[in-house]
Amino acid sequence: MVGYGVGVGVYIVRRLLGLLPLLLGMSVILFLLLHLAPGGPTDIYADNPTVRPEDLAAIKRNLGLTDPLPTQYVKWLRRMVVGDWGRSYKDGQPVTATILGRLPATLELMFTATLIAIVLAIPIGIFTATRVHSPVRYVLNVFTMLGISVPTFWSGLLVILLFSVKLGWLPAGGVGGDQFNLGDRIHHLVGPAMVLAAVNVAGWARYVHSSMIEAMQAEYVRTARAKGLSERIVVLRHAFRNASIPVITLLGLQIPGLFSGALVTEVIFSWPGVGRLITESLIGRDYPVLMGTFMLIALLVIVGNLLADVLYGVANPQIRY
Numbered sequence: 001m002v003g004y005g006v007g008v009g010v011y012i013v014r015r016l017l018g019l020l021p022l023l024l025g026m027s028v029i030l031f032l033l034l035h036l037a038p039g040g041p042t043d044i045y046a047d048n049p050t051v052r053p054e055d056l057a058a059i060k061r062n063l064g065l066t067d068p069l070p071t072q073y074v075k076w077l078r079r080m081v082v083g084d085w086g087r088s089y090k091d092g093q094p095v096t097a098t099i100l101g102r103l104p105a106t107l108e109l110m111f112t113a114t115l116i117a118i119v120l121a122i123p124i125g126i127f128t129a130t131r132v133h134s135p136v137r138y139v140l141n142v143f144t145m146l147g148i149s150v151p152t153f154w155s156g157l158l159v160i161l162l163f164s165v166k167l168g169w170l171p172a173g174g175v176g177g178d179q180f181n182l183g184d185r186i187h188h189l190v191g192p193a194m195v196l197a198a199v200n201v202a203g204w205a206r207y208v209h210s211s212m213i214e215a216m217q218a219e220y221v222r223t224a225r226a227k228g229l230s231e232r233i234v235v236l237r238h239a240f241r242n243a244s245i246p247v248i249t250l251l252g253l254q255i256p257g258l259f260s261g262a263l264v265t266e267v268i269f270s271w272p273g274v275g276r277l278i279t280e281s282l283i284g285r286d287y288p289v290l291m292g293t294f295m296l297i298a299l300l301v302i303v304g305n306l307l308a309d310v311l312y313g314v315a316n317p318q319i320r321y
Contacts, residue, residue: 015306026298027080027291031073034287040065041089041285063089076291086288090281095292099274105175106273109266110258112193117200118251124201125208129216130235140205147202156195156268163191173270192269196262200254207250211243218242248308 042059060066064075079086085095124144128137164172170191176184215221216239224234263275270276274293281289 012306012310015309019302022302023295023298027077027295028073030291030294030298031076032069034290035069035072039285041287076288080295085292088281088289089286090284090289095288098277098289099292099296102272102274102277105271106262106266106275109189109192109196109262109271109273112189113196113200113258114251116193116197117204120197120201121204122208122247124205126212126235126240128205128209129212144202144205147198148206150198152195152199152264153268155198156192156265159191159195160268173268175272192265192271195268196258196265200258204247204250204254207247208243211246212239215239215243251308254304 041063042056042065057066064072067075076086083096085099087094088098124140127134128140131137159170160172163170171188172191174188176188212235216235218239220242221234221239224238225231229238262271262273263278265271266273266275267279274296277289278293280286281293
């Protein structure tokens with residue numbers, strides 16, 4: 001057990017050492033993509049007759065947009081290394097404060113959606129894999145395929161139309177008037193969390209289903225049954241334990257994917273999180289905020305992969321680092 005812990009520690013250190021050049025490469029690509037795209041932060045003044053060309057040039061100069069792209073990137077990187085992520089072009093607030101102000105709402109939505117997805121996807125996947133001839137299995141398979149196929153924006157609009165407009169059960173958007181009112185907060189959270197969880201429930205249930213089908217055909221499952229163990233123990237303790245390994249990989253990889261799903265969901269439901277911040281910053285070409293949020297998502301991708309790899313060994317002690 002000590003050797004296993006040391007192996008995990010060495011593995012994590014090696015992965016963290018490789019994190020810096022990876023993030024550096026991502027930052028270069030993201031910086032170029034943002035700055036080479038048509039338009040810019042000063043486009044909002046272009047059609048304003050009261051803004052003179054010299055005023056527009058002064059704004060670009062103050063924002064550092066007149067420098068060559070390599071110079072702009074080096075300046076941004078120097079500030080980034082010392083913890084200064086720049087200031088928003090929109091309101092002049094520090095990027096870190098802007099992101100941290102929106103991050104709790106996104107984490108709240110992601111955690112709730114993930115919890116809903118796990119609670120629903122695992123039982124559905126196990127049921128459809130072990131009840132091959134059950135009519136319920138076919139119904140659940142149809143629903144999971146619909147969950148994968150229906151776009152997030154469409155399901156979000158349907159939820160608002162049905163549960164908000166027609167039935168009046170849920171609010172159409174926002175987070176509620178009082179953030180300390182837990183009941184009101186949950187009431188506003190149900191709609192976007194359901195929409196964000198829907199795609200993950202469908203995808204994760206299919207992964208659990210496929211993994212369980214393969215595990216149920218393995219030799220160790222037949223051996224467990226031959227020992228006279230109950231079907232419940234065979235399915236949960238033997239088959240699902242091994243079938244959960246690819247699911248753990250999926251969970252780790254889906255952490256940043258939830259951010260992209262939250263981007264659409266937060267806009268539809270007016271949820272004040274990072275996803276909505278990205279949309280607002282894209283419209284206003286707020287480069288510092290966009291670079292900060294994109295680098296945060298890139299870091300989540302790397303951490304998600306690392307977390308999935310470490311959890312491999314927890315689910316399957318035969319895996320060594």
